[in-house]
Amino acid sequence: MKHSLSTIIWNLLVNVIAKSILTHQKIRYILYRIAGMRTKSPNIRSGCTFRGKSIFIEKGVFLNHNVFIDAWERVTIKENTAIGFDVLICTSSHKIGDTHKRSGxxxxxxxxxxxxxxxxxRATILSGVTIGDGCVIAAGAVVNKDCKPNGLYAGVPAKRIKDLD
Structure with missing residues (x-):
């Protein structure tokens, strides 16, 4: 796979230097902005990995350690959302292929x-999902369908188990 110089520099800034536990949070935010990430929140902890550049993080968002965001398509995280450690947000998948290669x-x-x-x-948010305002996604849940606002969703696959006021 061939990478352009700009992609290599972006990955060096975002997924090596800024990702490091040795990089202060304020410096991390500056590096993200220099790299062109569209984030309005400096509250991103170490260990976070970003694949693809279609990431839009609004003000007041908190990303805990080791969040992985696959942003080959647009990922929008709206204001005042908190994301726990080791969460996977994945915009890509595959169609089911034939018997010779199932990952089509x-x-x-x-x-x-x-x-x-x-x-x-450790929740997983899968491709094509919209999570409504005010939702809680339980630890370890796998969200494969849209979540209506103000609900608690849990399980594999995630289901609405409680309405929240």
């Missing part, structure tokens, strides 16, 4: 996480 043609869809959400540790 690549398919990608954007993801939107609404305002004021809380995504628990």
């Amino acid at each position: 043609e690549s398919k990608r869809k954007s993801i939107v996480i609404g305002k004021g959400c809380w995504i628990g540790a």
